[in-house]
Amino acid sequence: xxxxxxxxxxxxxxxxxxxxxxxxxxxxxxxxxxxxxxxxxxxxxxxxxxxxxxxxxxxxxxxxxxxxxxxxxxxxxxxxxxxxxxxxxxxxxxxxxxxxxxxxxxxxxxxxxxxxxxxxxxxxxxxxxxxxxxxxxxxxxxxxxxxxxxxxxxxxxxxxxxxxxxxxxxxxxxxxxxxxxxxxxxxxxxxxxxxxxxxxxxxxxxxxxxxxxxxxxxxxxxxxxxxxxxxxxxxxxxxxxxxxxxxxxxxxxxxxxxxxxxxxxxxxxxxxxxxxxxxxxxxxxxxxxxxxxxxxxxxxxxxxxxxxxxxxxxxxxxxxxxxxxxxxxxxxxxxxxxxxxxxxxxxxxxxxxxxxxxxxxxxxxxxxxxxxxxxxxxxxxxxxxxxxxxxxxxx
Numbered sequence: 001x002x003x004x005x006x007x008x009x010x011x012x013x014x015x016x017x018x019x020x021x022x023x024x025x026x027x028x029x030x031x032x033x034x035x036x037x038x039x040x041x042x043x044x045x046x047x048x049x050x051x052x053x054x055x056x057x058x059x060x061x062x063x064x065x066x067x068x069x070x071x072x073x074x075x076x077x078x079x080x081x082x083x084x085x086x087x088x089x090x091x092x093x094x095x096x097x098x099x100x101x102x103x104x105x106x107x108x109x110x111x112x113x114x115x116x117x118x119x120x121x122x123x124x125x126x127x128x129x130x131x132x133x134x135x136x137x138x139x140x141x142x143x144x145x146x147x148x149x150x151x152x153x154x155x156x157x158x159x160x161x162x163x164x165x166x167x168x169x170x171x172x173x174x175x176x177x178x179x180x181x182x183x184x185x186x187x188x189x190x191x192x193x194x195x196x197x198x199x200x201x202x203x204x205x206x207x208x209x210x211x212x213x214x215x216x217x218x219x220x221x222x223x224x225x226x227x228x229x230x231x232x233x234x235x236x237x238x239x240x241x242x243x244x245x246x247x248x249x250x251x252x253x254x255x256x257x258x259x260x261x262x263x264x265x266x267x268x269x270x271x272x273x274x275x276x277x278x279x280x281x282x283x284x285x286x287x288x289x290x291x292x293x294x295x296x297x298x299x300x301x302x303x304x305x306x307x308x309x310x311x312x313x314x315x316x317x318x319x320x321x322x323x324x325x326x327x328x329x330x331x332x333x334x335x336x337x338x339x340x341x342x343x344x345x346x347x348x349x350x351x352x353x354x355x356x357x358x359x360x361x362x363x364x365x366x367x368x369x370x371x372x373x374x375x376x377x378x379x380x381x382x383x384x385x386x387x388x389x390x391x392x393x394x395x
Contacts, residue, residue, distance in 0.1 A: 032299045061199045075122045080315040090208030103213035105238035108248035110294035112214045117162045118211040120323035125207035127155045128179035131216040133169035136258040137219045158204035160197040167195050220277035226285045240294040245350035264364040271368035278394050295346045299330050355380035
């Protein structure tokens with residue numbers, strides 16, 4: 001009996017070891033937001049490739065670029081460019097000029113959703129949050145404005161050559177790139193090229209559409225982009241009710257204790273400043289500047305996106321319509337998800353904030369709310385049924 005027990009224990013031990021080895025051999029599913037790839041991993045991978053014959057089958061940068069060009073041709077096969085024009089008229093690689101769109105807003109104001117709408121366009125290259133490395137601050141001027149604008153203009157020009165700190169930051173915070181799905185697909189296959197400025201320069205130049213969103217720079221600085229005729233950029237200011245913005249920020253662990261994030265007076269002073277800047281930009285660049293209120297977009301997404309695409313001079317592709325259909329009707333995922341019942345999403349603050357909290361925000365935001373067409377509450381009993389929106393005019 002003892003011998004049989006020992007045999008059984010031996011069999012069980014061998015089985016456990018086998019299962020453990022099988023588990024180790026399986027590729028773990030990627031979760032780039034929770035398991036950021038580190039710079040050392042890329043260096044280690046590069047060294048391991050050099051020490052094997054695998055390098056003989058790794059395609060060159062030029063081969064990867066050619067491969068992506070073919071993918072783009074397929075992706076854009078049913079995109080309707082203006083009559084007499086083609087993708088070559090819109091790509092830097094062929095001497096054309098891309099359609100460039102930059103969204104200016106602040107944290108938790110709907111920019112992830114709007115950014116993903118633009119990224120649903122076939123052939124779009126997405127510069128996601130290029131100022132992440134600056135932290136939880138608003139850039140209103142010195143000392144950061146000059147370097148931040150340099151980063152934005154360099155990216156929109158597909159020039160990564162001198163963006164050392166941007167790329168270094170991205171190596172340990174890969175969500176800087178993961179939202180750029182067309183780039184990240186290649187990064188997954190060829191990680192040795194992912195942070196290589198030579199590769200990025202050539203890769204970026206293939207795309208006819210570029211979109212960017214930033215939540216860390218105030219609107220008056222956008223004129224530095226608009227006055228650059230070579231960029232020919234379109235700027236969209238995305239505005240949200242400060243009560244909704246601040247309620248949404250409470251769910252983010254990076255916000256509490258950060259004055260530019262959790263202080264209503266700072267948020268609403270920026271909203272007033274943005275309104276003043278919007279007056280000037282609308283007058284000087286009427287064909288290249290647009291304001292969208294998040295609540296209006298959420299209540300009527302299809303009409304507002306159709307109007308936005310007319311403004312951008314872009315074809316409203318079926319992929320964009322499909323994205324809207326799938327992301328605006330049901331709540332799925334956590335606080336960062338873009339799957340939302342769009343008609344209720346902007347107004348959660350009416351039930352998630354108590355009336356004292358609502359009053360506190362309104363007291364610090366009276367001017368901003370008046371300028372942007374947001375109605376103050378009257379009392380706690382009517383808060384749930386409050387229609388917080390009226391029309392506004394930039395004049």
